[in-house]
Amino acid sequence: xxxxxxxxxxxxxxxxxxxxxxxxxxxxxxxxxxxxxxxxxxxxxxxxxxxxxxxxxxxxxxxxxxxxxxxxxxxxxxxxxxxxxxxxxxxxxxxxxxxxxxxxxxxxxxxxxxxxxxxxxxxxxxxxxxxxxxxxxxxxxxxxxxxxxxxxxxxxxxxxxxxxxxxxxxxxxxxxxxxxxxxxxxxxxxxxxxxxxxxxxxxxxxxxxxxxxxxxxxxxxxxxxxxxxxxxxxxxxxxxxxxxxxxxxxxxxx
Amino acid sequence: xxxxxxxxxxxxxxxxxxxxxxxxxxxxxxxxxxxxxxxxxxxxxxxxxxxxxxxxxxxxxxxxxxxxxxxxxxxxxxxxxxxxxxxxxxxxxxxxxxxxxxxxxxxxxxxxxxxxxxxxxxxxxxxxxxxxxxxxxxxxxxxxxxxxxxxxxxxxxxxxxxxxxxxxxxxxxxxxxxxxxxxxxxxxxxxxxxxxxxxxxxxxxxxxxxxxxxxxxxxxxxxxxxxxxxxxxxxxxxxxxxxxxxxxxxxxxx
Numbered sequence: 457x458x459x460x461x462x463x464x465x466x467x468x469x470x471x472x473x474x475x476x477x478x479x480x481x482x483x484x485x486x487x488x489x490x491x492x493x494x495x496x497x498x499x500x501x502x503x504x505x506x507x508x509x510x511x512x513x514x515x516x517x518x519x520x521x522x523x524x525x526x527x528x529x530x531x532x533x534x535x536x537x538x539x540x541x542x543x544x545x546x547x548x549x550x551x552x553x554x555x556x557x558x559x560x561x562x563x564x565x566x567x568x569x570x571x572x573x574x575x576x577x578x579x580x581x582x583x584x585x586x587x588x589x590x591x592x593x594x595x596x597x598x599x600x601x602x603x604x605x606x607x608x609x610x611x612x613x614x615x616x617x618x619x620x621x622x623x624x625x626x627x628x629x630x631x632x633x634x635x636x637x638x639x640x641x642x643x644x645x646x647x648x649x650x651x652x653x654x655x656x657x658x659x660x661x662x663x664x665x666x667x668x669x670x671x672x673x674x675x676x677x678x679x680x681x682x683x684x685x686x687x688x689x690x691x692x693x694x695x696x697x698x699x700x701x702x703x704x705x706x707x708x709x710x
Numbered sequence: 711x712x713x714x715x716x717x718x719x720x721x722x723x724x725x726x727x728x729x730x731x732x733x734x735x736x737x738x739x740x741x742x743x744x745x746x747x748x749x750x751x752x753x754x755x756x757x758x759x760x761x762x763x764x765x766x767x768x769x770x771x772x773x774x775x776x777x778x779x780x781x782x783x784x785x786x787x788x789x790x791x792x793x794x795x796x797x798x799x800x801x802x803x804x805x806x807x808x809x810x811x812x813x814x815x816x817x818x819x820x821x822x823x824x825x826x827x828x829x830x831x832x833x834x835x836x837x838x839x840x841x842x843x844x845x846x847x848x849x850x851x852x853x854x855x856x857x858x859x860x861x862x863x864x865x866x867x868x869x870x871x872x873x874x875x876x877x878x879x880x881x882x883x884x885x886x887x888x889x890x891x892x893x894x895x896x897x898x899x900x901x902x903x904x905x906x907x908x909x910x911x912x913x914x915x916x917x918x919x920x921x922x923x924x925x926x927x928x929x930x931x932x933x934x935x936x937x938x939x940x941x942x943x944x945x946x947x948x949x950x951x952x953x954x955x956x957x958x959x960x961x962x963x964x
Contacts, residue, residue: 652921652928652930666932672934673934674906674933674934675931675932675933675934675941676906676930676932676933677931678920678929678930679927679928679930680925680926680928680929687927687929693947700943
């Protein structure tokens with residue numbers, strides 16, 4: 457098993473942020489600066505075209521650490537952030553930009569490229585989780601959550617379906633084509649976000665993906681607005697979702 | 711204008727509960743025992759077959775008062791609680807029980823009876839709001855919310871559509887047949903609750919009602935489970951919804 461190699465460490469607003477690698481996969485680990493006891497871990501998957509240090513990632517990480525004292529980790533997806541792109545990556549990204557330029561639907565390209573990335577990313581996430589659980593402040597017994605929208609859902613759904621250590625997950629904003637199958641094998645509580653006026657994902661497609669999850673407890677949050685208009689308060693809702701399932705009080709307004 | 715006539719007053723857990731009447735309509739008003747300054751008002755509509763003092767009503771009222779310092783009021787709907795039933799009420803209630811007994815769909819009876827009750831109830835709510843705004847601790851300037859599920863939605867949707875003083879509302883668990891029309895005239899922020907496995911309200915019917923609201927900001931919370939299995943945490947969510955729109959911090963865990 458590969459271990460976590462830490463490189464840099466900074467502290468801001470009560471949160472310690474550490475760069476790490478597991479093998480050749482770079483990640484970020486956010487933890488309470490107070491040096492909390494062993495605490496639950498939330499893994500975050502970033503969206504397509506972004507990376508582990510994207511503002512949405514650092515913002516959610518700070519919410520989760522400050523409100524609940526969790527550890528939070530995010531790794532760069534294949535071809536994203538500090539990671540090299542393959543020729544196949546370049547080709548798919550070019551196809552996506554061409555479709556966008558031509559005003560053609562992005563869905564078919566996003567669906568197939570994200571499914572390809574998920575195949576590469578799932579074993580990376582598993583190795584990362586193995587390594588993170590080797591840290592004293594996390595350990596192998598605590599609950600583990602997963603939080604990822606857009607491409608973070610495309611990678612997260614097959615990851616959570618394959619990974620019994622994940623006991624609660626927040627997903628959303630993706631198509632059912634490649635994901636309904638693994639979603640049917642997921643039984644842990646989920647919160648799922650959908651944009652009611654999404655210009656890329658047809659409403660029925662988003663609802664079909666939510667419907668596919670076998671989870672006894674699942675909640676759909678559908679908000680008016682277009683694909684990128686997910687309200688900021690849904691990040692607070694995700695924090696409360698993990699707090700509820702991991703038995704932590706929310707100690708700062710979230 | 712009729713004024714609020716208070717009868718009994720009790721205090722428990724930081725909440726003053728006062729019985730009142732406006733004309734011949736009996737209601738309950740819950741307020742902070744701390745004697746807060748002028749505060750926003752949330753009107754609550756109860757469900758069919760229940761009344762103003764039903765545990766769901768008193769529970770939600772205590773959450774809203776304790777978490778946000780709001781005033782909260784609920785009145786008995788026509789034919790409910792302390793109010794007399796007409797021959798028509800008796801007839802419709804008998805029809806509902808017969809359908810239930812025979813395993814026939816309740817929807818058509820609930821839809822038509824609730825639409826009838828809404829016609830009687832809307833002017834009562836308007837007179838109640840007029841009178842409550844005459845109280846010093848409420849006043850006519852503060853924001854007013856409406857929170858009602860089931861029959862509370864059947865009455866609340868036409869009420870809110872007709873009432874510009876309501877600036878945010880929580881609805882859910884009803885059919886679109888009689889309500890999609892008035893919902894199309896509602897533009898204030900709404901939160902809408904739907905049970906994904908509702909045995910009475912077809913999923914498409916619940917989604918169609920949510921879709922009908924003209925509100926720029928609207929959020930659907932759909933939870934797995936049957937009609938009566940709405941999770942308790944949705945009451946907390948409604949409290950946060952009103953806190954967000956009325957600019958109040960949630961001061962106790964909600």
